[in-house]
Amino acid sequence: MKYGLIRQLIDYAEAYERETAHTGGAAEATNSEMVYFLAWLNERVAAEKRADQAAEGPVQSVSGAAPDTLIGKLVTYLYRYARSLTKRALTDTPLVSSDDFAYMISLMYKPLQTKVELIQYNIHEKTTGMEIIRRLIANGLVEQQNDETDKRSKRLKLTDAGVAMLHQIWPRMVQTSILIGGPLSNTEKLQLVGLMERLHQFHNPIFLSDRSESTEELVRELQKK
Template sequence: MKSYQLIHQLIVLVEQLEEENSGRKVSIQDFTGFLLNKVGNHSGNLVNNEVRFGNNDNTALVTAYQLDNNIGRLFVFMSRYAKSYIKRALEGTPLQTAEDFTALAILLTHDHLSKSELISHNLQEKTSGTEVIRRLIAAGLVRQWDDKKDKRSKHVAITNEGKELLYQVFVDMNNVGKMITGKLTIAEKFTLQYLLQKLEIFHLEHYEKKTILSKADLRNFVAENIPAE
């Protein structure tokens, strides 16, 4: 049985819980609270469940499996999986990257935007955002014109060709969304959506206010605002 080690760990934990309660019969609620406390205050031998990691440096593994670090690492992995699926969905179209698609989708919902507004909405740096817009214009999916009041500013809007392409791509992108959420239940999807939206609100504020511009900013904000575990 592949899960034997996990079952053995659970039995050992139940025994520990009973010892702490002087042999009193314990409930699933008791065990849930006990288990959460154990996970939140992990110590002892670390079981490596990450297929990419070896077992040469236990200290490094403890750091990697620290709760916030583990969540961050999983976010990175999910992002890379998503990009690979999006790349497949965009095959055979003028769209080269996920950022090309999201920029065009953002423009679909606006009459027009300034280039800087589009780049900001697309969560990109100026250089990479400008390159995305350049590609979309070259492909005839976006048009550009000078701002009448400010000649230094340029506005962009989606073309009819861009709209037509986007609606074609939406079909395959729907499959990307389903692939990303995998076999989660509807309840799990709603829970995940709630948590991700909560994080989006938090991070978007910092992105728009440009509060984290250096390593020092990051270090200071965490020290002053994020509760220690």
């Protein structure tokens, strides 16, 4: 039996652990770590192939725009497409956006989060997050209770009506997810997941920090990596 492939997989697994150790990505994905690893592996192999085939010279897209510019543009477009599709799926419900649904899903999988924890997990500014939470409470989908250790803090959980609402709209949201993935193959989806996960792990600490660093300082730090 030839063990070259096994050795290669071990090397990739070690590289994956090294790259995700400082972000906590692998630890957070305990229940789905194989999916994250496969996504990372697909992207790593594809990147190595692109590197082997790439011609020397500056990287430029077909349109002439810099890749960094196109990433920001296309991610924004994709967010807007996803938001529009989600709004259709939430017709005839008290939920007004994908953010409402995301907050409820977060509380389903991890109940009794504080307001700050829920807002940070969903990558929102405090004012925006508080507005979403107030809306969910007003609609009877989420309720709050006093924190047992910190009386100034409130913990949140879904009401029975909130759980029923999730069960009602879940099939629609699954269909929406299929539409967002569009015509991409499963392999392409895994590659995209791997890339987006890497960007998430890069941006999340910046978002959660005290934000005292300027854009120029953040770029300099990125260039050091």
